[in-house]
Amino acid sequence: xxxxxxxxxxxxxxxxxxxxxxxxxxxxxxxxxxxxxxxxxxxxxxxxxxxxxxxxxxxxxxxxxxxxxxxxxxxxxxxxxxxxxxxxxxxxxxxxxxxxxxxxxxxxxxxxxxxxxxxxxxxxxxxxxxxxxxxxxxxxxxxxxxxxxxxxxxxxxxxxxxxxxxxxxxxxxxxxxxxxxxxxxxxxxxxxxxxxxxxxxxxxxxxxxxxxxxxxxxxxxxxxxxxxxxxxxxxxxxxxxxxxxxxxxxxxxxxxxxxxxxxxxxxxxxxxxxxxxxxxxxxxxxxxxxxxxxxxxxxxxxxxxxxxxxxxxxxxxxxxxxxxxxxxxxxxxxxxxxxx
Numbered sequence: 233x234x235x236x237x238x239x240x241x242x243x244x245x246x247x248x249x250x251x252x253x254x255x256x257x258x259x260x261x262x263x264x265x266x267x268x269x270x271x272x273x274x275x276x277x278x279x280x281x282x283x284x285x286x287x288x289x290x291x292x293x294x295x296x297x298x299x300x301x302x303x304x305x306x307x308x309x310x311x312x313x314x315x316x317x318x319x320x321x322x323x324x325x326x327x328x329x330x331x332x333x334x335x336x337x338x339x340x341x342x343x344x345x346x347x348x349x350x351x352x353x354x355x356x357x358x359x360x361x362x363x364x365x366x367x368x369x370x371x372x373x374x375x376x377x378x379x380x381x382x383x384x385x386x387x388x389x390x391x392x393x394x395x396x397x398x399x400x401x402x403x404x405x406x407x408x409x410x411x412x413x414x415x416x417x418x419x420x421x422x423x424x425x426x427x428x429x430x431x432x433x434x435x436x437x438x439x440x441x442x443x444x445x446x447x448x449x450x451x452x453x454x455x456x457x458x459x460x461x462x463x464x465x466x467x468x469x470x471x472x473x474x475x476x477x478x479x480x481x482x483x484x485x486x487x488x489x490x491x492x493x494x495x496x497x498x499x500x501x502x503x504x505x506x507x508x509x510x511x512x513x514x515x516x517x518x519x520x521x522x523x524x525x526x527x528x529x530x531x532x533x534x535x536x537x538x539x540x541x542x543x544x545x546x547x548x549x550x551x552x553x554x555x556x557x558x559x560x561x562x563x564x565x566x567x568x569x570x571x572x
Contacts, residue, residue, distance in 0.1 A: 276375045277306055277314040279344050282323065283374075285333050286341035294330045339406060346402040347382050348374040349395035354385060356396035357519040364442065366396065367432050396518065398429030398448055398482065413484035416454075417462055417475045423454045427466075429482035440477050445565055449515035452483060467514075467568060468497025495571045499536070499550070500564035507537045508569035510552075517566040529553040530567055 284303055288295040297315070301308050315331075318324045323337035333341060351370040355361050361369065377385065383404065386392075393409045394400055400408040413428045427450050432438045446466075455470075456463035462478040464471055473481075502508055512532055513525055529552045530536075539551035547558040559567075 274310075274314060274317070277304075277310055278318055278323070279340075279375055280304060280306070281311070281314060281318065282333070282337055282341040283344045283348070285324065285331060286338065286345060289333060289338075296329045296331065300331060342402045342406045343379075343382075344374055346386075346404075347377050349399055349401040350382065350385050350389065350392075351377075352395045352397070353389055353392050353401070357389065360520065363396070364439070367435075396448070397432050398427075411482055413482040416464070416473075416478040416481040416483050417457065419454050419457065419483060419485065421454050421457050423483075423485050424451065425454075425483040425485040426451050427481055428484045431480040431482075437477050437480050440473075441480060444471055444473070445562070446471060446481070447514050447516035447566070451486075468495075468501050497569055497571060498565045499559070499567040499569050500561045502536075502538055502550075502564075502569065502571070504538050504541055506571055507535065508571045510534045510536055510567060511570050512568045514566040514568060517563075521563075525563075525567065528557055529555065536569065 281300065281304070284300065285295060297312075300315075301311055304311060315324070318337070319326070322334050323340060324331055324333055326332070348370045351373045352366045355366045355369055356363070386404075391403075392401055398411060400411060402408050411429050413425065419425065427446070427448050430438075430441060430446070430448050450466045452464040452466040452471075454462070454464045459475065462473050462475055496511065497508075499508070499510075510530055510532055513522055513530065517525060534552055536550055536552045538548055539556040540549035542548055545561075547560045548564070549556045549558045550564070
C-alpha cells in the first residue's frame, strides 16, 4: 500500500485547481467558449465580424479570411456561412482577398461599438466590477440590448462622450469625439502631458498597464525615451515601461508651460511620519467607490496622516477629520495629496 505523501497531494490539488480554472474561467474558459459556439446565433457572429472589421479598418490594417478566423472564437464553417450572408446583404465586400465594410456595414458596426462602450461606461461608473472584467462583460451585453434600450442607457449615463478607457462613444448618428494626444513613445524627454486613453487590447499588455497602477487622466513628465524603455514621472511615482507597452497609452501634450509640483503624490506613498492635505480624487475612482470616499471625508483640503500601519502590508488606517479609516493600497493610490 502506497504511503500518503502530503507534497504529492498538494501538487495534485493545485494541478486539479488549475485545470478547473482553465475549464470554467469566466468568459474565456474552455466550457464557456464551447458553450458560446453552441449557443451563438447568426446575429452574434455577424455583429462580432462587423466589429472586428471596424477596428481593423480604423487602425489602418487590412484583414483577410485567415486573419478573421484567427481572431474570432467561432467555428470556421459558421464564420464562412456568416460572411456569405453578409456579402449578399451588402454589409461587406471583397477587394481582392481583403474584407471591407460597406457604408451600411460600417453604420451597423458603429451601433455595436456604441453599445459596447456605453456598457463599459456603465460597469465603470455604476457597479463594483473590476476593470479587468469590463471588456468581457460588455461583449456579452452588446448583442442583447435593443435600439431603444441602448438609448435609455445612454440617457441614464448622461450621454457620455468617452468610455472608461478614453475611447470615444459613437453618438446615435455615428459621430464621435476625437481622442486627443499621441502614443507615449512619440513624446520627447521633458514633455508634460495628460493620459487621455489606455488601450485595453491586447489583453496581455493591458494587464501589464493595470499591474503598474497607471491611471487615465494623470499628468506625466517624460524623463527617458529610448529603444529599450520609456520612463515617466506621475503623481510622485516613477514608471518604467517597454515601448510596446507604452504605445498603448495616449498622452495629450500640454502646450503651455506647466509646473508639476514635486510634493504632489498618491496617498499610498505617504509615510508614517508624514502629514498631507488632500488635493483631490483621481478620475480612476468612479461611481460608488468615488462617492464612498467623499462621504468618508476624503475631500479637497482635508488634513490626513497615517494612524496605523498594518504589519501584514495592507490595509493601512488613515486619520482624517478625527476618524480612523482603513484603505487598501489600490484605494489609497487613487487619492491625490500634497505632503506638508
